[in-house]
Amino acid sequence: MAFGMMRPLLLVSALGLPLLGQAATTGDIRVQLSAQRYTVLSSEIAGKVTDIAVKEGEHFKQGDTLVTFDCTVLREKLNYSNAAENAARKKLAIADRLDKLNSISLSDVDQARSSVSMAQAESGVNRAMLQRCVIKAPFSGRVTETKVKRWESVPEGKELLAIYDDSAFELEMIVPSRWLVWLRQGSAFQVVLDETGLSYPAEISRLSSAIDPVSQSVKVFGRITQSTAGLLPGMSGVAQIVPPDVGSVSP
Structure with a gap:
C-alpha cells in the first residue's frame, strides 16, 4: 500500500479509534479535547524583551499586556x-x-x-x-508555553507565547462514515475524560465535509454543554454515542 494511502489509517490509529472492521457496536469512540481558540503570539518588531507579564500556566484577561519591548x-x-x-x-x-x-x-x-x-x-x-512594542492579549485565557526570556533580543517574527482560550473547548473524534445515516448536528452524547474520570454532557457541533475513502470514516466535532472549568487541552477520553438502532452500526 502506498504511503499516501496509509496516512488516514495511521491518523485513525493515533486517535485511538478502532479501524472500521473493529468499530465498537456500543458507539464508544475515542475523543480528544482541544481549545477552540489557540494561537502563538509573535514579535512584530526586532528588539529586546524587557518584561514578560505572565508565566506558563497563568491566566490573563483580554487586553492585558503580556510582553513588553525596549522601544x-x-x-x-x-x-x-x-x-x-x-x-x-x-x-x-x-x-x-x-x-x-x-x-x-x-x-x-x-x-x-x-x-x-x-x-x-x-x-x-x-x-x-x-x-507594536507591547503585545496585548487578544482574548482571555492561559499561557501554554513561554518561548523567550526576559532581556532576550529577538528578531521580527520570533515566537513569544503560546496561549489558548480556556472558556471554550472542542471535542474531536473520528467515527465510521455509516453513522452519518443518523448522526446529526445537535445529537447529544456523553464523554468520559481519562484525566478526570468524570462524565460530561456534550453535543455534536459540526461534521467534516469529506469522508476518508480508505478508512470509511469521518471527522466529527462536539462541545461540552456544561461548565468546562478545570479542563485542559490535550485531555482525551471516550465519547459514548448511542445510535437509535445499535444494530445499524454493527461491522
Missing part, C-alpha cells in the same frame, strides 16, 4: 517626526498668510501642504511601530 529608539523617532510635523504646519501657516497677500507662488503653497502630509504620514508610521 527607546522608536519612541525618539516618534518624537522627531512629531516635531517635524509641527514645523511643517507652521511653514504652511506662513505660506497661507503670504498667499493671501499674493506674496508667494502657488507651487510654494502646494509644497508646504505636501510637507505637512508627508510629516503626518511619517508620524503615523512611527506611532504604529511604537504600538
